[in-house]
Amino acid sequence: MFALAHLLGFGLMPRIRNWKDLAFYRPTKQTKYVHIDALFGEAGANVIDWGLIESQFKHLMRIAVSVREGTLSSTLLLKRLRSGSKRNATYTAFREVGRVIRTVQLLTYLSDPAMRRRVTAATNKVVSYNGFLQWLYFGNQGIIADNDPVEQEKSMKFAALLTNTVIFHQATDIAMVVRELQAAGWKVEPEDLAEISPYITENIRRFGEYSAHELGIVPDAYEPHLDVDFTRLRDGFDDSA
Numbered sequence: 227m228f229a230l231a232h233l234l235g236f237g238l239m240p241r242i243r244n245w246k247d248l249a250f251y252r253p254t255k256q257t258k259y260v261h262i263d264a265l266f267g268e269a270g271a272n273v274i275d276w277g278l279i280e281s282q283f284k285h286l287m288r289i290a291v292s293v294r295e296g297t298l299s300s301t302l303l304l305k306r307l308r309s310g311s312k313r314n315a316t317y318t319a320f321r322e323v324g325r326v327i328r329t330v331q332l333l334t335y336l337s338d339p340a341m342r343r344r345v346t347a348a349t350n351k352v353v354s355y356n357g358f359l360q361w362l363y364f365g366n367q368g369i370i371a372d373n374d375p376v377e378q379e380k381s382m383k384f385a386a387l388l389t390n391t392v393i394f395h396q397a398t399d400i401a402m403v404v405r406e407l408q409a410a411g412w413k414v415e416p417e418d419l420a421e422i423s424p425y426i427t428e429n430i431r432r433f434g435e436y437s438a439h440e441l442g443i444v445p446d447a448y449e450p451h452l453d454v455d456f457t458r459l460r461d462g463f464d465d466s467a
Contacts, residue, residue: 250332251325262333275322282319289316358425359389364432396424401452408453416456 255270266272279286292298306316335341363385370381400422404414 251329279322354425393424
């Protein structure tokens with residue numbers, strides 16, 4: 227089951243909203259829980275159809291491997307799954323697998339404070355990245371006017387490339403400043419760097435001049451190492467649960 231989830235790319239949980247609208251699913255109709263039974267709805271309701279999953283499992287694994295290896299696009303898969311909708315056995319089997327994985331993930335999220343902090347931190351990073359991308363992608367107010375899917379994909383990839391390039395530039399500048407401070411005798415703690423983001427915008431001139439005459443200049447090799455011990459910060463984060 228979870229090998230299938232891994233192949234399909236499940237694992238990173240988004241920030242969870244609207245808990246009251248989420249359904250938890252029981253493994254059997256007879257299953258009851260002492261303290262959390264109300265999460266699963268009425269007695270005997272919201273039950274996983276294990277028989278359907280078992281009957282379709284080999285087919286589900288073939289599809290998952292095909293998607294993983296790139297021989298079947300996710301777009302084509304969704305089109306096939308929509309064919310026949312709920313009458314499609316593959317569609318309903320995937321839905322049952324999704325219900326199992328989501329229920330396990332939700333229960334883990336409820337019982338694991340450290341996981342909740344990691345999910346929140348990761349989500350905040352994604353939100354910050356998307357906000358930075360939109361700030362850079364200011365042309366036409368960030369609206370993709372072309373209806374051609376190929377051109378739309380190009381536009382988004384170019385925007386992501388520009389964003390990642392600027393972020394990398396910001397990160398190298400931050401690292402350079404940190405090394406200069408250390409050379410001057412300052413002690414830089416990991417908690418200090420945890421407050422710094424590469425998504426700053428004050429130093430970027432979006433409407434400035436763009437020149438390509440330096441594109442042929444080979445930059446110095448990037449030095450990723452910083453003489454800062456991040457282990458304590460990571461361990462402190464994990465142990466705070």
